[in-house]
Amino acid sequence: MLKNSKILITGGTGSFGHAFVKMTLEKYSPSKLVIFSRDEMKQWEMSKIYTDDGPVRYFIGDVRDKDRLYRALDGIDYVVHAAALKIVPTAEYNPFEYIKTNIIGTMNLIDACIDHNIKRVVALSTDKASSPVNLYGATKMAADKMISAGNVYSGEKETKFANVRYGNVMGSRGSVIPFFIEQKDKGKIPITDERMTRFMITLDEAVKLVWKAFDDMEGGETYVKKIPSMRVTDIAHAIAKDVAHQIIGIRPGEKLHEQMISKDESNYTYEYDDYYKILPTVNDWAKSEERIKGGKKVEEGFSYSSSDNKEWMSIESLQDWIENNKDKIGKI
Numbered sequence: 001m002l003k004n005s006k007i008l009i010t011g012g013t014g015s016f017g018h019a020f021v022k023m024t025l026e027k028y029s030p031s032k033l034v035i036f037s038r039d040e041m042k043q044w045e046m047s048k049i050y051t052d053d054g055p056v057r058y059f060i061g062d063v064r065d066k067d068r069l070y071r072a073l074d075g076i077d078y079v080v081h082a083a084a085l086k087i088v089p090t091a092e093y094n095p096f097e098y099i100k101t102n103i104i105g106t107m108n109l110i111d112a113c114i115d116h117n118i119k120r121v122v123a124l125s126t127d128k129a130s131s132p133v134n135l136y137g138a139t140k141m142a143a144d145k146m147i148s149a150g151n152v153y154s155g156e157k158e159t160k161f162a163n164v165r166y167g168n169v170m171g172s173r174g175s176v177i178p179f180f181i182e183q184k185d186k187g188k189i190p191i192t193d194e195r196m197t198r199f200m201i202t203l204d205e206a207v208k209l210v211w212k213a214f215d216d217m218e219g220g221e222t223y224v225k226k227i228p229s230m231r232v233t234d235i236a237h238a239i240a241k242d243v244a245h246q247i248i249g250i251r252p253g254e255k256l257h258e259q260m261i262s263k264d265e266s267n268y269t270y271e272y273d274d275y276y277k278i279l280p281t282v283n284d285w286a287k288s289e290e291r292i293k294g295g296k297k298v299e300e301g302f303s304y305s306s307s308d309n310k311e312w313m314s315i316e317s318l319q320d321w322i323e324n325n326k327d328k329i330g331k332i
Helices: 016-028 040-047 064-072 090-093 095-115 135-155 175-185 204-217 232-239 264-268 282-289 315-326
Strands: 008-009 032-037 056-060 078-081 121-124 161-167 188-191 195-200 221-223 230-232 245-246 259-261 269-271 275-278
Touching: 008 016, 008 259, 016 032, 016 040, 016 204, 032 040, 032 064, 040 056, 056 175, 056 275, 064 095, 078 095, 078 282, 090 095, 090 135, 095 121, 095 135, 121 135, 135 161, 135 282, 161 204, 175 188, 175 232, 188 232, 195 204, 204 221, 204 275, 230 232, 264 269
Parallel strands: 008 032, 008 078, 032 056, 078 121, 121 161, 161 221, 188 245
Antiparallel strands: 195 230, 221 275, 269 275
């Protein structure tokens, strides 16, 4: 599907964007891959890796600016929506900035994609969008609902929309692994709560989930990758075994455990070998065989939480991953 196509990724200079560009160029050889983002310096740095004499193009713009999106989408076939403000405590103090990017920006993209007859759009979601307790999670939940509803809003147009939802991206800039690596030389590792757990996913797995969504989607689905959990204290132990922990308390808006599928969503969630699929409820699409595609309905009341996950990452596995990826951690 993506072979020789024209793709645009919003927020394309972030951790996911770098991985998506590298892997997609290698696997699908798109004729054009447009990086749409607002930071010229990040684009400049990225252009040293992917020069503009190949399929990669750079487009300065902000999803808050609908006119700029309309210009950027000319001739595009497929869109990955990765642009978002995402730091949880920051959102609590700057709520409307998050609303303008994560909600209004998503609505701008939906309108622009429909009007440009984009074939398929996959938006990146987060575990914080399931039963949100913080402003960031609430904006992403709203964005998820809007993306799903875009399949109805599009009317007679053929543009299809879907979400992918996953947890903590291992080693990405601003995530817990590079933070703990930075803190270990200071003699103490700050831990918000010793009971805290998080989902763990690699960038490669996140990119492959997006590819899966493009191939499988009929419109309105949310794809949830099956991934391991880890206790935050075990992450700290893997990085700095002999460094003391300093308990600092949960930060504003933070959850003790993350969740990717709520009990309420279990009524329209189906299980597959390595992922779950949450179906849209409008137009009886939750009963649509073309969307179910042989999936097994989860039990009523099922939830997918980092605290009661069936799969856990060991300290040794994380240490091996860190050793194999030490040159990349926190760099993008």
